[in-house]
Amino acid sequence: MKTKKPDDERLEERTLSPEPESMQKYSDEVRERIAKKAYELYEQRGRQAERDVEDWLKAEELVRKDMNARRAAS
Numbered sequence: 001m002k003t004k005k006p007d008d009e010r011l012e013e014r015t016l017s018p019e020p021e022s023m024q025k026y027s028d029e030v031r032e033r034i035a036k037k038a039y040e041l042y043e044q045r046g047r048q049a050e051r052d053v054e055d056w057l058k059a060e061e062l063v064r065k066d067m068n069a070r071r072a073a074s
Helices: 006-016 021-025 028-044 052-073
Strands: none
Touching (some): 028 052
């Protein structure tokens, strides 16, 4: 029987976590924009691990601001 290490369990929990409720209201296109922006933020930070939620929330904020600004401009 293989014994799991604590690090393995944390990784498994992270990869199996359900989609946040805040994301259920977005279209696939908007989710894609947020994901790309989150990845940009991750790269700008030097690819530091374990700050994915922070990157995602900041990306969501930035994309929503951009969407609102575009709506206001039209």
